Amino acid sequence: MAKKRRKSKASSTPKPNRFVLSKKNKIIFGCFLIVLSIALFFSFISFYFTWQADQSLLTEFRDRNAEAKNLLNKFGAAVSHFFMYKGFGLASFVLPVLMAISGLYFFLGLQYKNLIGKWIWGLIGMIWTSIALGFFAFEQPLLGGLIGFEMNDFLQDYVGKIGIFLILLFTLVVILVQLFNFSPEAIGNYFRAMDLPKRKPKPANNAVTSNVEDTPLSISDEDTEINLDTYTHKEDIPPLEPEVPEASTTNTSDMDITIAQPEEEEEDVNLQVEAATVEKEETSSTAEQLVKDFGEFDPTLELGNYKFPPLDLLEQHGANTGITINQEELEENKNKIVSTLKNYKIGIAQIKATIGPTVTLYEIVPEAGIRISKIKNLEDDIALSLAALGIRIIAPIPGKGTIGIEVPNKNASVVSMRSVIASSKFQKAEMQLPIAFGKTISNETFVVDLAKMPHMLMAGATGQGKSVGLNAVITSLLYKKHPAEIKFVLVDPKKVELTLYNKIERHFLAKLPDSEEAIITDNSKVISTLNSLCIEMDNRYELLKTAMVRNIKEYNTKFKARKLNPNEGHKYLPYIILVIDEFADLIMTAGKEVETPIARLAQLARAIGIHLIIATQRPSVNVITGIIKANFPARIAFRVTSKIDSRTILDAQGADQLIGRGDMLYTQGNDVTRIQCAFVDTPEVSKITEFIGSQRAFPDAHLLPEYVGEDSGTGIDIDVSDRDSKFREAAEVIVIAQQGSASLIQRKLKLGYNRAGRIIDQLEAAGIVGPFEGSKARQVLVPDMVALDQLLENES
Numbered sequence: 046m047a048k049k050r051r052k053s054k055a056s057s058t059p060k061p062n063r064f065v066l067s068k069k070n071k072i073i074f075g076c077f078l079i080v081l082s083i084a085l086f087f088s089f090i091s092f093y094f095t096w097q098a099d100q101s102l103l104t105e106f107r108d109r110n111a112e113a114k115n116l117l118n119k120f121g122a123a124v125s126h127f128f129m130y131k132g133f134g135l136a137s138f139v140l141p142v143l144m145a146i147s148g149l150y151f152f153l154g155l156q157y158k159n160l161i162g163k164w165i166w167g168l169i170g171m172i173w174t175s176i177a178l179g180f181f182a183f184e185q186p187l188l189g190g191l192i193g194f195e196m197n198d199f200l201q202d203y204v205g206k207i208g209i210f211l212i213l214l215f216t217l218v219v220i221l222v223q224l225f226n227f228s229p230e231a232i233g234n235y236f237r238a239m240d241l242p243k244r245k246p247k248p249a250n251n252a253v254t255s256n257v258e259d260t261p262l263s264i265s266d267e268d269t270e271i272n273l274d275t276y277t278h279k280e281d282i283p284p285l286e287p288e289v290p291e292a293s294t295t296n297t298s299d300m301d302i303t304i305a306q307p308e309e310e311e312e313d314v315n316l317q318v319e320a321a322t323v324e325k326e327e328t329s330s331t332a333e334q335l336v337k338d339f340g341e342f343d344p345t346l347e348l349g350n351y352k353f354p355p356l357d358l359l360e361q362h363g364a365n366t367g368i369t370i371n372q373e374e375l376e377e378n379k380n381k382i383v384s385t386l387k388n389y390k391i392g393i394a395q396i397k398a399t400i401g402p403t404v405t406l407y408e409i410v411p412e413a414g415i416r417i418s419k420i421k422n423l424e425d426d427i428a429l430s431l432a433a434l435g436i437r438i439i440a441p442i443p444g445k446g447t448i449g450i451e452v453p454n455k456n457a458s459v460v461s462m463r464s465v466i467a468s469s470k471f472q473k474a475e476m477q478l479p480i481a482f483g484k485t486i487s488n489e490t491f492v493v494d495l496a497k498m499p500h501m502l503m504a505g506a507t508g509q510g511k512s513v514g515l516n517a518v519i520t521s522l523l524y525k526k527h528p529a530e531i532k533f534v535l536v537d538p539k540k541v542e543l544t545l546y547n548k549i550e551r552h553f554l555a556k557l558p559d560s561e562e563a564i565i566t567d568n569s570k571v572i573s574t575l576n577s578l579c580i581e582m583d584n585r586y587e588l589l590k591t592a593m594v595r596n597i598k599e600y601n602t603k604f605k606a607r608k609l610n611p612n613e614g615h616k617y618l619p620y621i622i623l624v625i626d627e628f629a630d631l632i633m634t635a636g637k638e639v640e641t642p643i644a645r646l647a648q649l650a651r652a653i654g655i656h657l658i659i660a661t662q663r664p665s666v667n668v669i670t671g672i673i674k675a676n677f678p679a680r681i682a683f684r685v686t687s688k689i690d691s692r693t694i695l696d697a698q699g700a701d702q703l704i705g706r707g708d709m710l711y712t713q714g715n716d717v718t719r720i721q722c723a724f725v726d727t728p729e730v731s732k733i734t735e736f737i738g739s740q741r742a743f744p745d746a747h748l749l750p751e752y753v754g755e756d757s758g759t760g761i762d763i764d765v766s767d768r769d770s771k772f773r774e775a776a777e778v779i780v781i782a783q784q785g786s787a788s789l790i791q792r793k794l795k796l797g798y799n800r801a802g803r804i805i806d807q808l809e810a811a812g813i814v815g816p817f818e819g820s821k822a823r824q825v826l827v828p829d830m831v832a833l834d835q836l837l838e839n840e841s
């Protein structure tokens with residue numbers, strides 16, 4: 046019973062989509078509605094014949110002996126009296142119709158969300174009909190029901206009969222326009238069609254008008270040509286074509302059919318077009334308007350006059366960067382290789398040399414029948430026989446099936462940074478964070494995208510070119526990126542390597558809000574910075590989530606197109622690149638405290654534009670741990686002293702056979718590429734940073750989110766008298782904003798970070814804000830100013 050009541054309630058309130066019904070229940074509910082609608086329908090019909098007889102029975106509903114004349118007995122009499130007499134009169138028939146439709150929707154499992162519209166329009170139509178019947182059949186109150194009668198009576202007192210008529214007319218037009226897309230053109234077309242000979246098509250839609258007008262012109266007689274004409278005219282409407290054979294089966298009558306059908310199709314076409322325009326307007330009208338008015342958002346506008354450093358700042362080390370090996374040397378090396386291999390009974394079918402800046406690659410095709418594994422096993426012996434430092438044997442060269450022997454050139458040429466920056470490969474690189482590392486063995490400029498790496502590990506023994514490598518990376522980015530697009534977080538425990546970049550602090554560096562120096566040299570600060578970057582990462586993910594995009598590139602594109610509202614916290618996100626020059630030092634002093642946030646950043650930060658570059662001169666397993674290695678797929682090895690170190694960095698040997706001075710191996714997965722790192726000297730870096738530093742800058746370095754160490758501010762008991770003079774003001778700010786953050790106090794009260802932090806501690810002790818909650822703002826425990834006043838009063 047209770048169930049039934051619930052269902053009937055659901056049917057009377059047109060919100061069926063609120064209910065989540067199982068399939069079985071839908072069928073049952075659908076049936077119930079259909080049955081109820083049939084019952085109502087018959088009750089209503091029979092009401093018109095029996096209402097007089099049943100009138101007296103209405104008060105005797107509970108009397109079992111009393112019998113009503115209505116087809117559904119007392120139920121029918123009562124219900125129809127309620128709806129037909131006291132309600133909407135004849136218009137009440139809308140109700141069983143709506144119920145039947147709803148029942149069918151549920152029964153057939155259709156989308157019952159669409160029902161809401163039907164119920165709304167149905168009820169509006171019912172009220173309108175009731176009033177209209179009450180108006181036109183004033184003498185017959187049964188037609189309009191009590192509602193129709195009373196409404197007429199009520200309206201007549203205010204607007205008179207003509208007023209009611211006009212209201213009815215107006216509301217009818219509204220209903221027709223809204224429900225049936227009624228338009229003046231449609232009426233025009235209708236009358237135009239009336240003028241045409243009877244057999245001619247009946248125009249139906251405004252958009253077809255011209256076509257339809259054309260059609261009668263081409264109809265000269267009852268020829269089949271008419272069909273053809275009509276079809277040619279609407280050739281571009283594909284669904285029509287299959288209809289042709291059907292249409293041409295009969296003669297005169299088919300003309301009517303064929304011409305009428307295209308109109309139907311055209312109606313469809315029109316509807317589609319309308320839908321498309323509406324959709325477009327809905328999705329991006331504001332953004333499009335903004336872009337139209339102000340153009341796309343340009344992040345570089347704040348430093349609109351920023352000039353990228355010119356190439357002249359870089360030097361052309363070793364002017365002739367061409368071939369630095371002479372024919373004699375080549376011949377000599379070739380003979381050595383051939384004779385050495387002969388000693389081991391390895392015949393050579395072919396030998397080819399590729400001259401690189403520091404090494405020459407001899408590619409050997411061994412004679413048929415010689416197993417590569419044999420050469421591989423003899424690697425060390427061959428290297429010894431060739432008696433040269435830095436020989437590396439690649440057997441086989443991946444993807445080539447040849448064996449490579451890399452022999453260092455007697456006169457290695459320096460690859461200048463200038464030459465790689467000037468190369469078209471770098472200049473035209475359409476990468477997010479292009480880095481020109483240097484040149485490969487075949488003298489090609491080697492350019493990679495840091496965004497794709499997405500993090501990089503650099504290792505090598507001391508003095509082999511790491512710092513130069515880091516400078517090459519930073520320089521590449523400085524030559525390609527605007528200060529608004531990229532920010533560096535520089536960690537330099539050695540204190541001397543990266544100091545040059547101090548000059549570009551306000552252009553390119555990011556720092557913690559309370560720190561004075563942007564370049565971090567103190568290990569204890571590194572932990573705060575890393576944790577702060579983790580907070581930044583979480584914040585950025587939150588922004589990406591609300592913007593419904595997957596990565597920083599999509600986010601920034603959407604922001605530039607003004608589809609994200611800055612008032613909702615959205616902003617242009619620059620890439621952040623964390624460079625740590627000596628990682629071993631950090632891991633030794635801070636261990637897990639550093640490793641955990643680094644691993645977290647490395648695992649998650651790729652999509653939100655935070656990239657890590659860590660360098661170390663101690664490539665041992667306790668520095669480059671498994672967890673670090675797993676998250677740094679791009680690895681660079683400069684020369685190391687042992688095979689073990691090489692394996693630690695690259696998972697392959699070879700780095701121990703490099704010749705140093707920027708000779709490096711790069712891997713990003715399987716392939717190992719030998720590269721001569723581009724050389725950029727300290728004076729050059731100094732010139733670049735001076736050039737950038739002398740230009741107009743942002744007011745401050747890019748500020749990272751504030752991070753308060755876990756141990757600070759918890760469980761503190763601060764004496765009331767020791768409170769800061771701004772304590773109350775700060776409490777008010779926090780309570781009004783309902784946001785417990787030190788940076789808010791800092792901003793609003795213009796305080797330094799440390800003082801704001803102390804005040805937050807005092808607020809916690811006073812029970813105004815909750816304890817520290819990591820990246821989230823503290824909870825505010827006082828709901829409003831009244832409660833705050835009370836709390837402070839009670840204290841005193």
Ligand SMILES: Nc1ncnc2c1ncn2[C@@H]1O[C@H](COP(=O)(O)OP(=O)(O)OP(=O)(O)O)[C@@H](O)[C@H]1O
Pocket residue numbers: 459460505506507508509510511512513514662706707708721722723724725
């Ligand atoms: N790509 C290069 N081309 C030519 N010479 C290079 C290159 N890289 C490094 N060198 C030479 O090697 C020297 C040492 O390089 P760098 O200072 O980069 O070594 P490092 O590995 O950073 O050493 P450390 O770990 O002690 O800081 C440089 O002064 C330079 O003369």
